[in-house]
Amino acid sequence: MDTTQRTDQQRSADRRRRELLEAADRVVLRDxxxxxxxxxxxxxxxxxxILYRHFGDKGGLYAALAKRHTDALLDSLRAALDAPAExxxxxEATLDTYLAAIEARPQVYRFLMHPAEGGTAAEQGFDVGKHSAPLLRRMGEELAQVIEDRLDLGPESQQLARVWGHGIVxxxxxxxxxxxGERPCSRAELVRCLADLLWGRLAAAGDRVGGPGF
Amino acid sequence: MDTTQRTDQQRSADRRRRELLEAADRVVLRDxxxxxxxxxxxxxxxxxxILYRHFGDKGGLYAALAKRHTDALLDSLRAALDAPAExxxxxEATLDTYLAAIEARPQVYRFLMHPAEGGTAAEQGFDVGKHSAPLLRRMGEELAQVIEDRLDLGPESQQLARVWGHGIVxxxxxxxxxxxGERPCSRAELVRCLADLLWGRLAAAGDRVGGPGF
DNA sequence: GACTGGTGTTACCGCTAGTAACACGTATGT
DNA sequence: ACATACGTGTTACTAGCGGTAACACCAGTC
Structure with a gap:
């Protein structure tokens, strides 16, 4: 059991694992x-x-699969978030990056947003509400960190940043x-509408004639 | 097949249906x-x-079950949205109403947010992204309507309202x-943070020292 | 009394996630 | 050279799921 052999085995296993993940990717993309x-x-x-030996159970495979795409998407988002601009x-660039990603590969995105499922009787924690897709949580935490790092929000900075991170995501x-699902407008228009919302146009809008206003 | 008998049967069937829904409610709340x-x-x-005779398939039962809770929650939200206040x-009242509801019955809320699932081979439309829970969509449309009715948003009013409705929801x-899932703060604090976000504090915040700002 | 319609059952189908048990190749220790 | 251990792969199985077909019973009606 010397080191070289163990690394060889591990390398082979890793390659195998990647092949399996790619196959799983194709199937998920199709089905x-x-x-x-x-x-x-x-x-x-x-x-x-063999699948079960590599990933434990379906949740394990799906987690591994999700991690790949989640990491990739988060990298793109970080890039947009770090660009040198106002x-x-x-x-707007970050919103557009996300929307472009889900537009390009709706099946993948749909898979990523799916909760864990836990087929037969495993991993059931009904008493709490933490059922959301890992991608949403990770994006929320990531954005929260960026907000807290870059914005001056006063004493309650951290709390505001985390709420906003998850809220914006x-x-x-x-x-x-x-x-x-409905394609009611172009991507650019959607981006502008959402940015307007974040920029406070909801609060600034005037009441419509005849009512007290929302 | 005179009318009275048909109504009798229908009444009996309706009562049965309600009983079944209540039983389903208990199980969903438990499991x-x-x-x-x-x-x-x-x-x-x-x-x-018998279940299948009443509801067709699992999706039908779940849809019927979801409709009850969704209608109830939407009624509460409408009440908060229509209250006479600024x-x-x-x-804030609407946000608080929603949060109080999910806090009181997390299992129900979790069930409502769950997509359709389509067990064996039914209702699969992968090419589009319309997998979201009906509750989210309905709340989004409802809020969009309120926004459009009450706010003066200029020429693109309708589009802005719909985007904002779904976005805010x-x-x-x-x-x-x-x-x-994390309970990082009180409900009231969360409500205030979210309202602050909607009120444009993100755009108004100053940059933190040393960086260009988010 | 035969007939019809609703309510209920049992017993099954095909599918799923997950596993136990067995077979083959290969490298190693004595 | 031979036995041994190990990783890789298989077949065949279990338990449970959603869903259904076929049959039993019990009311009211012609």
Whole structure:
């Protein structure tokens, strides 16, 4: 059991794992989030127990799969968030990056937003509400960190930043989801509307004639 | 087949349907969104085929169940939205109403946010992204209508209102979900933070020393 | 009394996630 | 050279799911 052999094995296992993940990716892209383990195994040219040896259970495979895409998307978002430009431009660029991603690959995005599922009887924690997709949480935390690092929000800075991070991400997600289903306008228009909302146009708008206003 | 008898039968069927829905409610509240049809039938004291005769399939039962809670929650939200007060107060009241609801019954809320699932091979439309929970969509449309009715937003009023409706609902949902899982602050504080976000504090905040600002 | 319609059952189908048990190749220790 | 251990792969299975077909019972009606 010398070191070189162990690394060899590990390398082989890692390569195998990547191949399996790519096969799973193709199936999920084709069949949606409810792709079966049988289908994934068949696509990879092997049988189920191998998948289970590599990933434990379906949740493990899905987590590994989600991590790849989540990391990639988060990298794009960070890039847009870090670009050298005015705050408004940067916010719009980030929104546009996210919307472009979900527009380009709706199946992947749909998969990422899907909660864990826990088929038979595992991982059930009903008493709390933490069912949201990991991607949303990670994006929220990431954005919160950026906000807290860069904005001066007074004494309650941290709390405000975290609430805003998750809130803005949720706004982006829900609006994007609705937009993807109905396509009521162009992406650029959607970006502008959302940025306007974040820029306080809701509070600044005048009441409509005849009513007390929202 | 005279009218009175048909009404009698219909009444009986309706009562039965309500009983079944209440049983399903109890099971979902106990087991979460993945409650099985067997469990629900057992809770109602009957067997599966009866459930299927009443609701068609699992999606039908879940849709009926969701409609009850969704209608109830939307009524509460409408009440908060229509209260006689300033705009900011009303926004805060609406946010608080939603958060209080999900805080009081997280399982129900979790169930409502769950997408349709389509067990075996039904209702699969992967090419579009319309997987979101009906509750989110309905709340978004409802809020959009209120915004459009009451605010003067210029020529692009309708589009802005719809984007904002879905965006604000998504913000509320994501922030509420995160808050419910981590409980980082009181409900009132969360409400204030979110209202501040909607009131443009993000755009108004100053840059932190040493960086160009978000 | 035969007939019809609603309510209920049992027993099944095909599918899923997940696993146990077995077979093959290969490198190693004695 | 041979036995041993190990990783890789298979087949065949379990338990449970959503959903359904076929049958039983019990009312009211012609």
């Amino acid at each position: 949606g989030p409810q792709a079966s383990m049988n289908a994934i195994a068949a696509e990879a040219g092997i049988t189920k127990p 705050r408004r431009e940067r916010v 949720g706004m982006m997600h829900a609006a994007g989801d609705w937009w993807l | 979460g969104p993945q409650a099985s049809m067997n469990a629900i039938a057992a809770e109602a004291g009957i067997t599966k085929p 705009r900011r107060e009303r926004v 998504g913000m509320m949902h994501a922030a509420g979900d995160w808050w419910l």
